[in-house]
Amino acid sequence: MNRVVITGMGVVSPVGNTREAFWNSLVAGRSGIRAVDFVDERTASRIAGIAEDVIPDNVPSKEVKRQGRFILFALEAANQAWNQAGLDINTEDPYRCGALVGTGIGGVQDIEENALRLHEGGPRRVSPLLMVKGLSNMAAGAVAIHFGLQGPNACIVTACATGAQSIAAAANTIRLGQADVMLTGGTEATIIPYGLAAFSAMRALSTRNDTPEKASRPFDRDRDGFVLSEGAGILVLESEAHARQRGAVILAELAGSAETCDAYHPVAPRPDGSGAAAAMRLALRQAGIPPEKVDYCNAHGTSTKLNDAAESLAFLEVFGPAPPPVSSTKSMIGHLLGAAGAVEAVACVLTIRYNTIHPNINYDTPDPECPVNVVANTAREAKVDIAVSNSLGFGGHNATLVFKRYE
Amino acid sequence: MSEDISSKVKQLIAERFERSIEEITDDARFNEDLGADSLDTTELMMALEEEFHIEIDDEANSITTVGEAIAYIQKRAAN
Numbered sequence: 001m002n003r004v005v006i007t008g009m010g011v012v013s014p015v016g017n018t019r020e021a022f023w024n025s026l027v028a029g030r031s032g033i034r035a036v037d038f039v040d041e042r043t044a045s046r047i048a049g050i051a052e053d054v055i056p057d058n059v060p061s062k063e064v065k066r067q068g069r070f071i072l073f074a075l076e077a078a079n080q081a082w083n084q085a086g087l088d089i090n091t092e093d094p095y096r097c098g099a100l101v102g103t104g105i106g107g108v109q110d111i112e113e114n115a116l117r118l119h120e121g122g123p124r125r126v127s128p129l130l131m132v133k134g135l136s137n138m139a140a141g142a143v144a145i146h147f148g149l150q151g152p153n154a155c156i157v158t159a160c161a162t163g164a165q166s167i168a169a170a171a172n173t174i175r176l177g178q179a180d181v182m183l184t185g186g187t188e189a190t191i192i193p194y195g196l197a198a199f200s201a202m203r204a205l206s207t208r209n210d211t212p213e214k215a216s217r218p219f220d221r222d223r224d225g226f227v228l229s230e231g232a233g234i235l236v237l238e239s240e241a242h243a244r245q246r247g248a249v250i251l252a253e254l255a256g257s258a259e260t261c262d263a264y265h266p267v268a269p270r271p272d273g274s275g276a277a278a279a280m281r282l283a284l285r286q287a288g289i290p291p292e293k294v295d296y297c298n299a300h301g302t303s304t305k306l307n308d309a310a311e312s313l314a315f316l317e318v319f320g321p322a323p324p325p326v327s328s329t330k331s332m333i334g335h336l337l338g339a340a341g342a343v344e345a346v347a348c349v350l351t352i353r354y355n356t357i358h359p360n361i362n363y364d365t366p367d368p369e370c371p372v373n374v375v376a377n378t379a380r381e382a383k384v385d386i387a388v389s390n391s392l393g394f395g396g397h398n399a400t401l402v403f404k405r406y407e
Numbered sequence: 408m409s410e411d412i413s414s415k416v417k418q419l420i421a422e423r424f425e426r427s428i429e430e431i432t433d434d435a436r437f438n439e440d441l442g443a444d445s446l447d448t449t450e451l452m453m454a455l456e457e458e459f460h461i462e463i464d465d466e467a468n469s470i471t472t473v474g475e476a477i478a479y480i481q482k483r484a485a486n
Contacts, residue, residue: 060425061425062424062425066446124453124456124462125453127450127453128446128449128450128453129446129450132446
């Protein structure tokens with residue numbers, strides 16, 4: 001089996017569209033959550049994390065008009081990752097380079113817009129570009145076209161586990177020797193009336209509309225739901241041999257990954273967190289790392305009552321009475337759904353690189369139902385060689401990625 | 408009126424395909440000269456329908472040049 005390493009990363013997020021801006025903001029503990037003014041005031045949750053000014057370099061403006069917002073996010077993040085990796089497709093076998101870019105919901109903005117056009121103007125008003133902009137797999141397709149990647153290409157859709165499962169699947173492609181290089185991650189753009197209304201309707205979202213920056217508070221006793229957010233995270237994964245052969249800078253190793261399913265309820269997690277715990281245990285086993293060696297856990301930590309309580313029990317089950325420090329990136333940037341696991345993967349690699357654990361903000365009152373070792377409110381310097389990232393999705397999907405310092 | 412339609416159509420094509428107005432000659436072909444694929448031209452036809460309040464029928468499928476589009480719109484707008 002080939003070892004899998006990370007050689008490039010890109011991010012689009014509510015706290016910045018460069019690795020530096022993103023990381024500096026996380027370490028400073030700044031919230032990227034704001035009030036939104038374009039939804040009906042009867043919408044229960046009117047706050048969100050919005051990615052501003054996302055116009056990918058080197059994508060012609062005519063082409064930009066033909067892409068859905070979630071696709072543009074993926075292209076921008078992929079540009080950053082590709083440039084950091086220093087890859088040149090002209091010196092690669094294009095059939096050994098692939099893209100596995102997931103999304104939880106896809107081009108829902110264009111679907112919403114065209115549903116309205118259909119309703120108001122009839123079938124002839126529906127855009128011929130709807131399918132180009134709207135199909136969930138089009139981000140993976142657009143990334144392949146943009147960089148000339150003719151190898152394995154797919155889109156994984158597992159709700160909020162999408163980003164992590166995409167990275168895991170891309171890593172497996174490399175482990176098995178089916179590709180040398182994979183651009184992989186997730187992208188999401190759902191901050192539209194339809195998105196906010198739909199997640200509000202199921203009472204999944206925070207309704208702290210008057211204090212947006214305080215709304216996402218994973219593991220805090222007074223949490224009341226997640227905050228919808230948007231963006232993308234893309235990694236360049238390579239086989240270790242390929243990266244070394246071309247002299248690439250290796251940022252970290254993706255040492256292990258695993259996926260399980262709760263097989264319990266469409267959206268509620270198993271209350272004992274056993275499915276999530278199994279994913280962590282299996283991922284650590286693949287990495288050959290005992291739980292006591294883990295230096296940091298980047299929690300799924302959505303800020304919903306159910307997720308945070310169940311995930312806390314999962315940590316307890318895996319790590320016992322002396323658990324590693326935990327923080328949730330979502331406390332600052334909200335929940336990027338299908339992009340969450342990918343953006344949080346970027347955060348984990350930066351944690352290892354800078355030996356700094358970003359805080360879990362808005363952690364004011366511990367919750368007895370969440371017995372976790374939370375890095376509360378301010379960043380902490382710590383030697384981090386092993387970082388674990390969880391992603392738990394509606395549908396019962398549990399995915400864990402294990403990142404390891406490359407030496 | 409017909410001069411008006413011609414310049415309006417050309418303006419709209421220039422904007423949508425991001426070309427200078429000088430490139431939008433009567434014999435410019437959407438695909439070969441203006442770099443538009445079938446999705447672009449279908450979108451253009453929808454935009455023309457909205458601009459001129461007409462309904463473009465299947466006859467429009469054979470339109471491949473700017474001049475043909477203008478002639479078609481002029482004919483439909485006159486009806």
